[in-house]
Amino acid sequence: MEIKISETSGVSVATLSGEIDLQTSPKLRGELLGLIANKRPLVIEMSGVSYIDSSGVASLVEAFQTARSKNLGFSLAAIGEAPLRVLKLARLDGVFVIHDTLENAIIANGGN
Amino acid sequence: MTCETASETESTRQLEILASMGRDFAASGDIESIFSTGLERISAMLNAEGGALFLLNDNGDKLVCHASFGPVDISGLTINATEGIVGRVVSTGVAEIVRDVSKDLSFNNTVDQKSGFTTRSILCASLAIKDEKIGAIEMVNKHGGDNLFNNEDLKLLETLAASASLAILNARMAIELVEKEKMARELELAAEIQKSLLPLDGDSDSPVAGVNLAARVVSGDFYDFFELQDGRTCFTLADVSGKGMNAALLMAKTASLFRCLGKEAPYPGNLISRINAEVVETAARGMFVTMLIGVYDPEAGTVRIANAGHEPPILLRSDDTVQSFTAGMPPVGILPDIGMGKTPEETIINLDGGAFYVFTDGVTEGYIGEKELGAEGFIKFIRDGKNMAPGARIAAVAKHIKEGSSILRDDVTILVIDDGAAFIKRKQINTNAKKSMHGDKSNGESNPDAPNGEGEIAKISVPAVAESLKLIRRAIESASGNCGLGKDTIQDVVLAVDEACQNVIRHAYGGVNDGNIILNISRNAQSLIIEIRDFAQRVDLQKVRPRDLDDLRPGGLGTHFIKEVMDEVEFKVPNDGLEDNKGNILVLTKSLK
Numbered sequence: 278m279e280i281k282i283s284e285t286s287g288v289s290v291a292t293l294s295g296e297i298d299l300q301t302s303p304k305l306r307g308e309l310l311g312l313i314a315n316k317r318p319l320v321i322e323m324s325g326v327s328y329i330d331s332s333g334v335a336s337l338v339e340a341f342q343t344a345r346s347k348n349l350g351f352s353l354a355a356i357g358e359a360p361l362r363v364l365k366l367a368r369l370d371g372v373f374v375i376h377d378t379l380e381n382a383i384i385a386n387g388g389n
Numbered sequence: 390m391t392c393e394t395a396s397e398t399e400s401t402r403q404l405e406i407l408a409s410m411g412r413d414f415a416a417s418g419d420i421e422s423i424f425s426t427g428l429e430r431i432s433a434m435l436n437a438e439g440g441a442l443f444l445l446n447d448n449g450d451k452l453v454c455h456a457s458f459g460p461v462d463i464s465g466l467t468i469n470a471t472e473g474i475v476g477r478v479v480s481t482g483v484a485e486i487v488r489d490v491s492k493d494l495s496f497n498n499t500v501d502q503k504s505g506f507t508t509r510s511i512l513c514a515s516l517a518i519k520d521e522k523i524g525a526i527e528m529v530n531k532h533g534g535d536n537l538f539n540n541e542d543l544k545l546l547e548t549l550a551a552s553a554s555l556a557i558l559n560a561r562m563a564i565e566l567v568e569k570e571k572m573a574r575e576l577e578l579a580a581e582i583q584k585s586l587l588p589l590d591g592d593s594d595s596p597v598a599g600v601n602l603a604a605r606v607v608s609g610d611f612y613d614f615f616e617l618q619d620g621r622t623c624f625t626l627a628d629v630s631g632k633g634m635n636a637a638l639l640m641a642k643t644a645s646l647f648r649c650l651g652k653e654a655p656y657p658g659n660l661i662s663r664i665n666a667e668v669v670e671t672a673a674r675g676m677f678v679t680m681l682i683g684v685y686d687p688e689a690g691t692v693r694i695a696n697a698g699h700e701p702p703i704l705l706r707s708d709d710t711v712q713s714f715t716a717g718m719p720p721v722g723i724l725p726d727i728g729m730g731k732t733p734e735e736t737i738i739n740l741d742g743g744a745f746y747v748f749t750d751g752v753t754e755g756y757i758g759e760k761e762l763g764a765e766g767f768i769k770f771i772r773d774g775k776n777m778a779p780g781a782r783i784a785a786v787a788k789h790i791k792e793g794s795s796i797l798r799d800d801v802t803i804l805v806i807d808d809g810a811a812f813i814k815r816k817q818i819n820t821n822a823k824k825s826m827h828g829d830k831s832n833g834e835s836n837p838d839a840p841n842g843e844g845e846i847a848k849i850s851v852p853a854v855a856e857s858l859k860l861i862r863r864a865i866e867s868a869s870g871n872c873g874l875g876k877d878t879i880q881d882v883v884l885a886v887d888e889a890c891q892n893v894i895r896h897a898y899g900g901v902n903d904g905n906i907i908l909n910i911s912r913n914a915q916s917l918i919i920e921i922r923d924f925a926q927r928v929d930l931q932k933v934r935p936r937d938l939d940d941l942r943p944g945g946l947g948t949h950f951i952k953e954v955m956d957e958v959e960f961k962v963p964n965d966g967l968e969d970n971k972g973n974i975l976v977l978t979k980s981l982k
Contacts, residue, residue: 296859296862298855298858298862298887298891299855299858299891299894299895300855300856300858300859328883330884330887330888330947331888331891331946331947331950332891332947335946359880362877362880362881363884363950366884366949366950366953366954367946367949367950
């Protein structure tokens with residue numbers, strides 16, 4: 278798994294790629310919580326993610342809850358079929374705010 | 390001359406009376422009516438106005454009038470054993486003539502007062518055999534003459550009383566004998582009903598067969614089996630504590646519960662727990678049942694058993710090695726909750742073409758000559774019978790035990806589940822499946838994990854660390870792809886296996902990197918099967934449960950994924966001999982249909 282961090286008009290963007298599993302999810306968790314500490318809304322771009330397991334989903338849930346407790350926006354963007362299937366299995370597809378493109382997600386979170 | 394003739398006639402009449410009484414006893418089982426006729430004849434012979442026959446009750450403290458003859462019917466009259474003239478005669482055993490009852494202080498005139506009858510004289514003789522007192526015969530008021538009985542009458546009554554005593558005793562013994570025979574017949578009937586509770590013999594080559602030899606007429610052992618709609622067979626074998634009728638009745642109850650509940654929900658652990666709850670509620674104190682319930686799956690070649698205190702069953706594998714499996718629970722009928730707060734333990738055993746034997750201790754404790762058969766002896770017999778059909782094989786063992794000992798000390802019951810035929814069938818299906826897999830070139834690539842033998846696709850052993858998961862995912866991807874599964878399903882299976890391996894890494898080994906995970910990937914005609922073997926602590930199944938999805942929090946999702954995605958998820962106790970069989974096997978099954 279790789280994580281690229283960027284910032285677009287006041288919105289933090291984490292671009293993930295590869296496989297998120299037990300080996301890589303601790304790193305993901307740390308990065309996401311670090312970004313939320315910046316007090317900016319967070320968009321996670323997932324088009325490059327080929328696999329996510331329960332530990333990866335757990336990292337997303339934790340980040341989502343932390344952001345919400347700080348009243349910060351939190352969205353997933355451009356999620357591929359395979360990881361979306363896993364979110365559906367976890368019945369989380371309705372919990373997360375999911376946008377089909379990164380641009381839409383940034384706009385929805387107050388960026389432009 | 391006249392006198393002689395008269396006395397001869399007298400003797401002849403006496404003999405006649407005795408003979409007719411004997412005939413009456415032989416002809417009729419109704420002892421009371423015989424008393425009446427006997428008494429009538431004696432009264433007539435002594436020319437008495439009335440008579441009564443008194444017998445001591447079972448306690449010997451009362452005299453009861455069993456027959457009466459004459460103007461006043463006193464049958465049923467009960468007096469104290471020492472009361473009145475009758476009581477005196479019974480106690481002393483000496484026959485008496487009381488010429489004037491009014492002068493006898495013992496005379497009880499209550500009957501006379503009530504009936505208006507006047508008793509003037511009494512003749513009374515005791516009924517006894519040696520020292521055993523039976524009762525007395527009493528004659529009242531002689532017709533004609535001076536209405537008084539004489540010494541000759543007394544002698545005659547004594548003689549008749551002696552014969553009557555013998556006749557009464559005989560009749561009583563005959564009745565007892567009849568009662569005993571009636572009971573024996575009833576017992577035979579009970580045995581017949583019991584036999585009807587055992588399953589009918591299947592075909593001679595049926596893979597599941599049982600045999601039961603009762604040490605007594607009825608048995609405390611039983612076995613039963615029936616085929617489920619999906620082709621599996623639910624079976625049981627049980628031994629009720631104690632012998633005789635009460636054991637037989639508890640056996641009948643347990644057997645009915647098994648049939649009834651087993652058809653409803655054929656899950657061994659759950660079934661044993663439900664039967665236990667019923668038996669505990671109603672069984673007599675101190676009675677219990679050792680019971681083994683199992684389900685045989687001929688398609689998988691496995692038996693899944695729950696054992697409540699029963700003798701360890703034996704698996705004789707096709708390579709002739711033997712394994713036994715000890716009970717996981719106390720016997721049925723002792724504790725209200727047999728699992729002691731947990732789901733009753735189940736064991737899944739791979740038969741792999743072997744034969745599984747369940748039996749009662751009557752088998753291993755049976756004698757061949759002077760020597761107890763023992764588990765060793767039993768194993769020798771079943772090995773010797775290897776080439777026989779399953780049913781014939783265990784029948785032969787039972788016959789050996791029956792003929793080997795002078796008397797059967799305990800019921801002998803054996804049940805066999807022989808996986809031999811199903812194993813061959815599975816092999817053929819697998820071979821065909823492999824042929825069709827090789828023939829199908831549509832996926833354009835050769836299988837890197839080329840299947841070899843028994844439907845095995847791949848076996849990989851990796852260290853139980855997070856770094857191994859990627860490798861595991863690739864292996865599962867490749868294997869499930871080769872089984873013809875679609876893209877989404879492949880992803881699902883990969884996720885489930887990944888999650889299961891994570892559980893091993895994180896929970897079973899507790900993060901300590903000192904163990905391995907072995908993955909055994911195989912398939913049969915219906916399913917892709919992934920066995921995940923670890924060498925960590927036995928998993929507490931109570932703790933393995935998917936989390937509530939409404940509870941939004943990180944973690945706990947893995948088990949939910951596995952259960953959601955796979956068709957069957959089962960923990961199995963290892964039986965491969967690796968590291969003393971420690972650890973766990975999680976079997977994940979995905980249907981290929």
